[in-house]
Amino acid sequence: MKLINTISAVLAVYFITGCSESVELRGMNGFASSTSISEDQYGEIRGIPQRASDRRSQAFDEFIQRSKIADYLLNEELEHDLNLQVELQEIVNQKTIEVYFDTFLESALSESALKIYYDDHSGEYSKKNYELTRIVFRAKNEQGELDIAAEEFREVLAEKGDKAAIELLNKFSSVSVSTQTGVELYEENIDVKLLSELERLGKGDVSYPIWIGKTLQVFRLDSFSKIPLPYEDVAARVKYDLSAELRRKEIQRLSLLSKAE
Known part of the structure; x- marks a missing residue:
């Protein structure tokens, strides 16, 4: 109504x-x-x-x-x-809480508080840098067995290392393979599908084959690092995160107080 x-x-x-x-x-x-x-x-x-x-x-x-x-x-x-x-009660609920938090957050989100939060959570405000070995599989003809070759290569590379994986490729005459080492990719420049795969890898782990364009690619994570981002570059995100945390804690406090009455 x-x-x-x-x-x-x-x-x-x-x-x-x-x-x-x-x-x-x-x-x-x-x-x-x-x-x-x-x-x-x-x-x-x-x-x-x-x-x-x-x-x-x-x-x-x-x-x-x-x-x-x-x-x-x-x-x-x-x-x-x-x-x-x-409906009246919901309007009062929402407006009352909104007005309260407008005042509460205005006083809590000082510049010094934001910078302290940034320092305490500096690991969250960084860009991830991946150093990879990239193996690219291309079909020489329409009969190229890319899926099979890439999957078998991945398994052998992960379990037995580079030499055994390279030897395996001799059985796939319809597939050409190129390897690129020292590939550096930054989080913000990586395709979402690939990033999701890289995030689950530890050092030395090998990804599942991923279609990128007309090629099937496998990645090995050789190293991983986080590069801190300057406060000025993430100030808006810091404010959003701190606001959410303060709001969540204050809601918990108010809930306990309201139950106690």
Whole structure:
């Protein structure tokens, strides 16, 4: 049921009584607060300048009217509408948490905090450098047994080493093989399929055959290193990661507090 779709619905969750000068807000659905709001305060909250006194007064009166109507409906004609109650509660839930975290993260995400987090997690902000031996298989003709040759070569290379693997190739006359050593590939320049295969390899391990263009290729991981990236290059990512971590921890803290009440 899409009964509510604007921010005014959030304000309508509160029961409002009193005159247009100052009204009392009585919270519902777990909001245990008692305060007052004046026309000037409402105008300030809604961003209506003081010089626009007529517009501010009209907006405040309409706010009060909407709120009183909502109060009546929630208590009288829609008091058993569970769909509405759930939707109102979700709006309040989301808006309250959003506003809280806007303030919470603004104070927590200082430049010094971001740099400390970067230093503590420097290994996560680096680019991976792979040094490889690349073996490329090409079919000499349409009958070239690339799949069989590459798979058998991989198994022999992994188990028995280079010499045995090279000897194996003599049986595949329809396949040409070229080997390239000292191939350096950086993470950001590697095809996703190949990167996924390389990430599972340890030093000296051999990849499964991978189709790249019209060739079938096998890679052996000879060495692996991580090159730290400067803070300036990853500042946005650091902020995102720290925000997510702080939010997760604060949600846990608030959950424990709310259970304790």
